[in-house]
Amino acid sequence: MKKKIKIKINGKVNKIDDKTxxxxxxxxxxxxxxxxxxxxxxxxxxKKNLNKINLKANDKIEIVHFIGGG
Amino acid sequence: MKKxxxxxxxxxxxxxxIVGTGKYKSMVECAxxxxxxxxxxxxxxxxxxxxxxTSKPLLMDYIDPKKIxxxxxxxxxxxxxxxxxxxxxxxxxxGWKLVKLEVLGDKDNLFPEMIETLKSTEILxxxxxxxxxxxxxxxxxxxxxxxxxxAAIMPLAAPIGSGLxxxxxxNIQIIRNQTKLPLIIDAGLGQASDATIAMExxxxxxxxNTAIAKAKKPFEMAKAFKNAVIAGRQSFLSGRIEKxxxxxxxxxxxxII
Numbered sequence: 001m002k003k004k005i006k007i008k009i010n011g012k013v014n015k016i017d018d019k020t021x022x023x024x025x026x027x028x029x030x031x032x033x034x035x036x037x038x039x040x041x042x043x044x045x046x047k048k049n050l051n052k053i054n055l056k057a058n059d060k061i062e063i064v065h066f067i068g069g070g
Numbered sequence: 071m072k073k074x075x076x077x078x079x080x081x082x083x084x085x086x087x088i089v090g091t092g093k094y095k096s097m098v099e100c101a102x103x104x105x106x107x108x109x110x111x112x113x114x115x116x117x118x119x120x121x122x123x124t125s126k127p128l129l130m131d132y133i134d135p136k137k138i139x140x141x142x143x144x145x146x147x148x149x150x151x152x153x154x155x156x157x158x159x160x161x162x163x164x165g166w167k168l169v170k171l172e173v174l175g176d177k178d179n180l181f182p183e184m185i186e187t188l189k190s191t192e193i194l195x196x197x198x199x200x201x202x203x204x205x206x207x208x209x210x211x212x213x214x215x216x217x218x219x220x221a222a223i224m225p226l227a228a229p230i231g232s233g234l235x236x237x238x239x240x241n242i243q244i245i246r247n248q249t250k251l252p253l254i255i256d257a258g259l260g261q262a263s264d265a266t267i268a269m270e271x272x273x274x275x276x277x278x279n280t281a282i283a284k285a286k287k288p289f290e291m292a293k294a295f296k297n298a299v300i301a302g303r304q305s306f307l308s309g310r311i312e313k314x315x316x317x318x319x320x321x322x323x324x325x326i327i
Contacts, residue, residue, distance in 0.1 A: 010118040030124045037116075037162035042155075044162050062118065064159050066129050068100055069115025069145050070090030070230065070257075070279035 005057040016055065023050035029063075036065045074303065076275050078252050079168060079200040079221045081139075083110045086269070087299045088141070088254065090279025091129065094288070101132040103282055107292035111139045113170055113277065115146070116156050116163075135164065141202065143170040148183065150190040157194060168221070169194070170256075172204040180230040184211050188218060195219030204256050207241040209248060216251055223251050224277065227268065228258025231280040235264040239271060246272040262291070262298035269302025270310070 003018040009029075016025065022045065026033060038045040039062040040053065055061075075082040089109040094100035104112055114129060133140075142160030144153040150173065157169045171190055175183030182205055194201045195218060202222040203215050212223050225245060228234035236242060236255065246253055255268040256277040265276045278295055285291035 009121055012121075029121050031119060031121065032124075032128070035128055035130050035163065036119055037159040039159065044158060047162075062159075063121060064116050064163075065119050066114040066140060066142065066160075066163065067117045068091035068094060068097070068129060069143055070092040070113055 005055070007055055007057070007059045007061060009061045010063055019054045019056070021051055022053040022055060022061075025055065025061075026050060031063060036063050038063055074307070076252065078111075078202070081168070083139075084108075085110045085296075085299075086275040086303060087265070087295055088113065088275055088277040089282060089292070089295075090277065091133065092145075092279055093283035097127065097129060097132040099288060100283070103288045103292040104133060104138065106289050106296070107282065108296045109138070111141050113141045113143045113279070115143055116160050139168065140166060141168060141170045142166050143204075144172050144190075145174075147173055148175070148186075149173065150186045150193070153186070153190045154193060157199060158197075161199070167198060168200045168202070170202045170204060170224070182206055182226070184208070188214055191215055191218045191220050202252075202254070207238050207245070209241060209244040212245045213248060216249055220251065222254055222274075223249060224254045224256035226257040227255050227264065230257040232258050233260030233281060234258055235260050236267055236271075239267070242268070242271050242273065262294035265295050265298040266302035266305070269299055270306050272306055275299070 004015050005018045006013055006015055033047055041060050076086045085108045087107055087109045088111040089104055089107050090113045091100050144156045147153040147156055153173050160166050173183045173186040173190060174180050184206055191201050191203055200221040202224055203220045204224045205211060207225040215223055227236040252274040254275040254277055255273050259265055259278050259281050268276045282288055282291045
């Protein structure tokens, strides 16, 4: 069995396989990539590079989109 | 007649009414109100995606960013770092460079924190953003924002969501006289006539959210604001009469029976 690691997505702890690619994580989350922006450990991630990034323990991911506001 | 467009960072808009997309009962209601208002620019907020339920429709499903210009805001930011982080993320979603900077200083009165706002304006402008800046109705600070490279000056009429209307017309007038930048009244309007007054003062546009979204009949109010902005603009361009203390009869004195 693959080693599991803990990461935070939008402030919530998630357990995933070690070295999961960011692109695979997003496939599982079913997030419409075109409509969001992604931060990994406070750095903006270029959405073209999702398959080049392997997640490691304690990574913090933020996924944001536009909502109604004034 | 020459077309009277609102021009922000070389982009032309027919409507001088900008509307916020917050506080509506639903996204359907929001989209309909925007359509009725005729607004071509809408403000939007940047927030976390609900990853536990990604099947829910998103704002972009209701308001097409190809047809309506999205103006990402930094609502809820209380310092420069938070505001910069938010707008950099907003740009990443889809190349948005035209943004609304709003750095608040107090959770209750929601007045803008102008030192942080100025600092953020400088940095964002250097990064290539076109920054429309929510600010206090202070002519000196407005000047400093202009010097820092702001794309538009957006002074408050009154505290956000207060509905008090323009509290300091003199200040708005002074800011109008000193700047050629787009001047847009942002926040604090309560009813359509407030928008007319802003336009009659020579403002280039108004930004309204709560006054429409929280009206008893949002669609009717959206229409009222649309008309009020047009009326105010026409009135401003028509050149009002001088104010006099005494009366001046409208009917000729000659031929009175």
